[in-house]
Amino acid sequence: MSARARLARTAAPFRAATRTAQVLIVIGTLITLGFVFVATLGPTLAPFEPTQYQVDPEEPEAGQLPRLEEPSSDHLMGTNRDGFDVFARVIGGARVAMIVVLVSTLIALLVGVPLGLLAGYRGGRLDRILVTTMDAIYTFPSLLLAIVVAFLFGELFAPGVASAASAVGIVYIPQYFRVVRNHTLSVKQEPFVEGARSLGAKERTVITRYVFFNVVQSVPVIFTLNAADAVLTLASLGFLGYGVPPPAPEWGFDIQQATQDITSGVWWTTMWPGVAIILLVTGLTLVGEGLNDVINPLLRARGLSGTKLRGAPVGGSAPEASGSRRGPDVAERDLADDPDPPGATTSTSSGPDGPPPAARDSLPPTAPVRSATAGVEPVLKVRDLRVGYRTPRGPLWAVDGVDLDLAPGEALGLVGESGCGKSSLSRALLNLMPPGGLVTGQITLAARGDGPGNEEIELVDASRRQLRSIRGDRASLVFQEPMTRLDPLMRVSTHFREAIKAHRPDLSSDRVRELTETALAKMGIPRTRVDNYPHEFSGGMRQRIMLALGIVLQPQLVIADEPTTSLDVIVEAQILDILAELRRDADVGLVMVTHNLGIVAETCDRVAVMYAGKIVEMGPVEQVFNAPAHPYTQGLMASTISLETTELHSIGGSPPDLIDPPGGCRFAARCPAVMDRCTEVIPRLTQPGDTPVDDHLAACILHPGADPADPFPAERS
Numbered sequence: 217m218s219a220r221a222r223l224a225r226t227a228a229p230f231r232a233a234t235r236t237a238q239v240l241i242v243i244g245t246l247i248t249l250g251f252v253f254v255a256t257l258g259p260t261l262a263p264f265e266p267t268q269y270q271v272d273p274e275e276p277e278a279g280q281l282p283r284l285e286e287p288s289s290d291h292l293m294g295t296n297r298d299g300f301d302v303f304a305r306v307i308g309g310a311r312v313a314m315i316v317v318l319v320s321t322l323i324a325l326l327v328g329v330p331l332g333l334l335a336g337y338r339g340g341r342l343d344r345i346l347v348t349t350m351d352a353i354y355t356f357p358s359l360l361l362a363i364v365v366a367f368l369f370g371e372l373f374a375p376g377v378a379s380a381a382s383a384v385g386i387v388y389i390p391q392y393f394r395v396v397r398n399h400t401l402s403v404k405q406e407p408f409v410e411g412a413r414s415l416g417a418k419e420r421t422v423i424t425r426y427v428f429f430n431v432v433q434s435v436p437v438i439f440t441l442n443a444a445d446a447v448l449t450l451a452s453l454g455f456l457g458y459g460v461p462p463p464a465p466e467w468g469f470d471i472q473q474a475t476q477d478i479t480s481g482v483w484w485t486t487m488w489p490g491v492a493i494i495l496l497v498t499g500l501t502l503v504g505e506g507l508n509d510v511i512n513p514l515l516r517a518r519g520l521s522g523t524k525l526r527g528a529p530v531g532g533s534a535p536e537a538s539g540s541r542r543g544p545d546v547a548e549r550d551l552a553d554d555p556d557p558p559g560a561t562t563s564t565s566s567g568p569d570g571p572p573p574a575a576r577d578s579l580p581p582t583a584p585v586r587s588a589t590a591g592v593e594p595v596l597k598v599r600d601l602r603v604g605y606r607t608p609r610g611p612l613w614a615v616d617g618v619d620l621d622l623a624p625g626e627a628l629g630l631v632g633e634s635g636c637g638k639s640s641l642s643r644a645l646l647n648l649m650p651p652g653g654l655v656t657g658q659i660t661l662a663a664r665g666d667g668p669g670n671e672e673i674e675l676v677d678a679s680r681r682q683l684r685s686i687r688g689d690r691a692s693l694v695f696q697e698p699m700t701r702l703d704p705l706m707r708v709s710t711h712f713r714e715a716i717k718a719h720r721p722d723l724s725s726d727r728v729r730e731l732t733e734t735a736l737a738k739m740g741i742p743r744t745r746v747d748n749y750p751h752e753f754s755g756g757m758r759q760r761i762m763l764a765l766g767i768v769l770q771p772q773l774v775i776a777d778e779p780t781t782s783l784d785v786i787v788e789a790q791i792l793d794i795l796a797e798l799r800r801d802a803d804v805g806l807v808m809v810t811h812n813l814g815i816v817a818e819t820c821d822r823v824a825v826m827y828a829g830k831i832v833e834m835g836p837v838e839q840v841f842n843a844p845a846h847p848y849t850q851g852l853m854a855s856t857i858s859l860e861t862t863e864l865h866s867i868g869g870s871p872p873d874l875i876d877p878p879g880g881c882r883f884a885a886r887c888p889a890v891m892d893r894c895t896e897v898i899p900r901l902t903q904p905g906d907t908p909v910d911d912h913l914a915a916c917i918l919h920p921g922a923d924p925a926d927p928f929p930a931e932r933s
C-alpha cells in the first residue's frame with residue numbers, strides 16, 4: 217500500500233465523522249496544540265524568566281522592590297504583585313500544567329485501565345477487593361485527597377511538579393477503574409465476544425483484541441475530561457498552597473496571590489492565568505468529544521445517513537447499526553456477577569449442584585438412540601446431557617437428560633417454545649456456557665481423520681485449551697442476531713484473520729486472505745467488501761459473513777442457532793440453501809436450532825421436539841410432522857399457520873418452573889390427554905404406534921413402553 221493510500225485510509229474515519237465532530241476536534245486540537253507549542257517553546261518565547269523580578273527603572277535602588285505594572289509594550293500582560301512578568305508566568309504555567317496533565321493521566325491510565333479490565337473480566341474475589349478499594353478512594357473528596365497525597369509526597373520526597381502530578385494522578389485512578397470495569401462487564405457479555413470464544417479464540421486474545429479495544433473506546437473521552445479536570449485540580453491545589461511550591465509559575469497559585477488585586481482595580485494579574493485555565497480545559501474537552509466520534513465507527517455510523525456509508529449494501533435488508541443487545545437471556549444475565557470466571561463451566565456428574573441422587577435414580581432408562589443414517593459412526597454423540605444455571609433458589613436445569621446422535625452430513629432440527637432449552641443445548645454442545653453454567657453428561661465429537669488434534673474428544677470433560685482448539689475449527693456455532701455477533705470495531709477481514717490464526721498460526725497472510733475471500737465468495741460477498749466494517753453490511757450479508765466464519769476451516773459440525781431470525785424471506789432462503797450445500801458437499805453434521813417448523817421441514821432430515829428441558833419426540837421430519845405422536849408436538853403442529861388456517865390455535869398454559877419442576881410428565885398441566893398416571897411417572901422415549909417407524913420416538917405414556925413400569929416394545933415382542 218502506498219504512503220498516500222495509507223494516509224487516505226488513516227484519515228478516512230475523520231472524513232466519515234459528522235461535521236460537528238470535525239469542527240469540535242479541529243478547534244480543540246488547535247487550542248491544545250497551541251498550549252503544547254507554548255509549553256514546549258515557552259523559554260524561547262517568553263521575554264523574561266517567569267521568576268525574574270522586574271525592576272522599576274526610575275527607582276533603581278528602591279526598584280529592587282517590585283511594583284504592579286499595567287499591560288504595555290514592555291510587559292504584554294503587565295506584572296504582578298511579586299514583580300514577575302505575567303506573560304512569562306502564563307507561559308511557564310502552561311509548561312507546568314502540561315507536564316502535570318501528562319504525568320497524572322498517564323499514572324491514572326496505567327493503573328486504572330488494567331485493574332478495571334482485570335476486575336471486570338475475571339470477576340469473583342479479585343473484583344470485589346478492587347471495587348471496595350477503589351470505592352473507598354472514590355468516596356474521599358477528590359480535592360481533599362489530592363491535598364493529602366500531595367502533602368505526603370512532599371514530605372516523603374520533595375514538593376514539586378512530580379509530587380503534584382502524582383497526587384492528581386492517584387485521584388483519578390478510581391475513575392478509570394470504574395469506567396473500564398463497568399464497560400468490561402458489559403462488553404464481555406456481548407455476542408461478538410461469545411462469538412470469538414465460539415471460534416476458539418484464546419482468552420488472552422479475547423481480552424486484548426475484543427474486550428480491551430471496545431473498552432478503550434471510552435478512554436479518550438475520560439482521558440481528555442480527566443486531563444481537563446487535572447488542570448483544574450492542579451490550579452485548586454496551587455490556589456490552596458499545596459501545589460507546585462513558589463516561585464515556580466503555576467496558574468492557581470498566581471490567581472491566589474492576586475486575589476487582593478481585584479478590589480483595587482488590578483485585573484490583569486488574575487485574568488490572564490484564568491483565561492489560560494479556561495482555554496486549556498475547553499481545548500482538551502473538545503478534543504475528547506471529537507475523538508470519541510471519530511474513533512468509534514459505531515457512533516460514526518449512528519451519525520450518518522445510509523447514503524453516506526461507504527460501500528452501501530447490495531442486497532438483503534437495510535443496514536442497521538448494532539445496538540447494545542445482549543445474547544444471553546435474562547437468567548444468564550442475572551448470573552453475570554457469579555464469582556466463576558467467564559466460561560468456567562462446571563462439568564461434574566455429582567456435587568452440590570448436581571442432580572439429587574434420588575431424582576437421578578428415578579429417571580427413566582433411555583431408549584436406544586438412532587440417527588437417520590443408522591450404522592454410520594455419528595459425528596456427535598450426546599448422552600444424558602444436563603445443562604443448568606446456578607440461581608439463588610438453586611440450580612435451574614434448562615436441559616435435563618438429553619440423548620442425541622448426529623451422523624455426518626445429517627441435519628437435525630431442534631424445535632420447541634422459547635425457554636424449552638434449545639439454545640442452552642446448542643451452547644452446551646461446544647461447552648460455551650455463561651458464568652454460572654453447569655454441564656453434566658457426555659458430548660462426544662468423533663475423530664476427524666488422523667493426526668494430532670483430530671482424535672475423538674469428550675467435550676464435557678475437555679480442558680479450556682482443548683475446547684478452544686475445537687471451537688471454530690472442528691465445530692462451529694453460528695448464532696442468531698448477526699448484527700451483534702461481529703465486533704463493530706473490527707473489519708471483516710480482521711475477524712477472519714483472528715479466527716484462522718487461532719487455529720492455523722503458521723499460515724501466511726496471503727493464504728489467510730485467500731481463505732477469507734474464498735469463504736466469503738461462497739456466501740456471495742465480493743472481495744471488494746472484505747475490509748469493510750460490520751455496520752457497512754446489511755443484516756443478511758452479516759449473517760452470511762457469520763456463516764463464512766463458521767465454515768472457513770471446514771468443521772465437522774455446525775450448530776446454527778436461529779440463523780435466519782430477523783432476516784427477510786429471500787435472505788432466509790439464501791442462508792438455507794448455503795447450509796444445505798454445506799451438508800451435501802462437505803458432509804458437515806448440522807444441528808439447526810429454530811422455532812420455525814417450516815425451516816426444519818425444508819432443511820432437516822430429523823427433528824427433536826423439546827419441552828421443559830427434555831426431548832419429548834424425535835424422528836424423521838416427515839414422520840413427526842405428518843403423524844406427531846406426543847400431545848405437545850400435536851399442539852405445536854396445530855399452532856402453525858398455513859394458507860388453509862381458518863382458526864388460530866395455541867397451547868394453553870405455560871411451561872413449568874424448571875428450578876422446581878413437577879414430578880411425572882412435565883407437560884401434564886397443559887396436556888389435553890392427561891391421566892392420573894401422568895403425574896406419577898416420567899415417561900421415557902419409545903417407539904409410538906402399532907407399526908413403529910425407525911427412529912421415531914415419543915415420551916408419552918399413551919404409547920406402550922413409555923411408562924417405566926412397562927417393558928420396551930422390542931422387549932415385549
Ligand code: SF4
Nearest residue numbers: 881884887894916917
Ligand atoms: S404422558 Fe400424559 S401428560 Fe404427558 S403428554 Fe402423555 S398423556 Fe399428556
